[in-house]
Amino acid sequence: MSQKSKKSTTEQYPQEAAERYGKLVESSPYAIVIHIDGKVIFANKAAAKMVGVKNIEKHIGRSIYDFVHPDSAQLVKDRMALIQKGKTPPTVEERFVRLDGSSIYAEVTSIPTIYHGEAAVQVIIKDITEQKLARQALQETNQALKAIFQAxxxxxxxxxxxxxxxxxxxxxxxxxxxxxxxxxxxxxxxxxxxxxxxxxxxxxxxxxxxxxxxxxxxxxxxxxxxxxxxxxxxxxxxxxxxxxxxxxxxxxxxxKAQKALEKSESRYRSLFEDSPISLWEEDFSDIKTFIDCLKSAGIKDFKKYFDEHPEVVSTYAKMFSIIDVNKATLKLYKAKSKEELYDNLPKIFGRDYDNFKKELVAIAKGKKQFETECINYTIEEEPRNIYLKWIIPKGSKETMAKVLVAVIDQSGQKK
Known part of the structure; x- marks a missing residue:
């Protein structure tokens, strides 16, 4: 091989190597930037994409600090100082600013190099924003879980x-x-x-x-x-x-509270069932709701209103429900069972709603107890002169979902 041929081949190898390196840098998925004294002199496509610029050539010559987040500015200066002393700084995490003002997190490796005969710094940047935010979210979740765990x-x-x-x-x-x-x-x-x-x-x-x-x-x-x-x-x-x-x-x-309540309830049920006086547990909540609606509509004189609207009174008379009655009640009204008593309520109370109107007025006035004398009937249609009193126990005063009613037969006394 001639001397001229050897020289041509020797010159060709560095040129080919440079071309291969250039292609490798451009195709790299990582952002690669070369700067001299802090001025950008080269950036690949991945770098342009990372900071959100379309034409990277327009940004050649800008200071690298234009793209460094203030939080990482001092770190970059310290790393530059190490490179100037001939040392290679370790890979670190830095924060950068995109052209639109948003920030990204990246893993940065800086290597001293020679670019076109001048001392330069090659920076390889790996975008770790997603991983960083995921780690932060995980840390926040863990901290929240720890707080929940302890609290x-x-x-x-x-x-x-x-x-x-x-x-x-x-x-x-x-x-x-x-x-x-x-x-x-x-x-x-x-x-x-x-x-x-x-x-x-x-x-x-x-x-x-x-x-x-x-x-x-x-x-x-x-x-x-x-x-x-x-x-x-x-x-x-x-x-x-x-x-x-x-x-x-x-x-x-x-x-313990449940057992005490069960014991108390058992004692109450025993007293309720075995009382010689007719006792009723009733639910006035629907009546209370409708009266509240009338109040919202502006009704104030309920006695006058109910006198003028007997159809409302008869409707309300069907709205209360019976929760339970005791044995004395069945005996008083000559009912063989509670079911028989419930089926004959219209017969028992009759159709004289005067006393029921008084009850409605008492409810409208917010009374917590009420008493009256009236006539009821047995299932066999025998009249009974009764004294009736009801009270609202604690826990039901707002809704009237439970009202205790006592009925005393005064028929013998009236005679």
Whole structure:
């Protein structure tokens, strides 16, 4: 090979290498920028797309700080200083500004280089905005979940597959008495009702969920407490069950209150049923609603209104409903059953609505009790001179959904 031929080949290789490098840079999915003393002298298509410019040539010569977010300006200056000292700075995360004013997050690698014979800096920029925002959203979600976990009034407990506690919130500390440090890494303190709870936990780690299961457990003082719990399996990134979470409510006081209420209700029902006086439980809520509507329509003199509208009174007379009556009521009206009594109410009350009008006026005036004397009839149509009194118990004063009525037969006295 001649000397001339060797020289031609030697000159060709750098040219071909430069062309290949140029194509590689232009086709790179990462933004690549070259700057000298902070002035942009080259940027590829990916860089143009990243900052939102159509013609990158118009922006050649601009300062790199025109595209650097103020939050990252000092970081860029510090990295430039390292390069000037001949050092290569590590890859870092920086924030940039697009042409439309929006910002992006990027992973930046800066490398000292020679460009057309001059010392320059080649910057490779990977847009990580989506990943960054996703991480931020995940962090915010985790922080919110941690806050909910600690602030929850319910005990939240997580177990691994061996049954050891991995999470134990403040409510769990309050309900059971053990601190987080005392329980994490140890098995769940199950004693009372152990076999039942174990069955639910075993089924949960097999993928099942349970809600509102009531059972008994013990606290750190050995006292039995009533709890209601729900469970769900925990899974890893591959959707494999790696534990479970349980949410527990201490319902001990609720259970005590429920038993006391049941006992009180039982005592009340006994007194109600066995009273020698006729007692009724009635619901006036529909009547109360309609009277409130009349008030909204501007009616003030209800006695006058009901006197002038007897059809309204007869309609209202059909609107109250009976919740229950006692044995003495059946005896007074000679009914064999409650059903027979209810079927014969029009016969029992008759069609004289004067006393019922008085009741309506009392309701309209907001009275909490009412009394009157009137005539009722037995199912066999025998008249009864009665004294009637009703009161509204606590809890029903706003709606009148429950009204207690006492009826005393005065027929013998009237005679």
């Amino acid at each position: 929850s009034p319910q005990a939240i407990i997580a177990l691994d597959l061996s049954g050891k506690v991995t999470m134990w919130n403040k409510a769990a500390e309050r309900i059971f008495g053990w601190s987080r440090a005392q329980r994490v890494g140890n098995v769940l303190p199950i004693d009372q009702g152990r076999s039942e709870i174990k069955q639910y936990l075993s089924a949960t780690v097999k993928g099942k969920s349970f809600t509102n299961i009531e059972t008994k457990m013990r606290n750190n003082r050995g006292l039995v407490i009533d709890v209601k719990f729900s469970t769900a399996p925990l899974t890893d990134s591959q959707d494999k069950v790696n534990g479970l979470v349980a949410v527990l409510d201490d319902i001990t006081e609720r259970k």
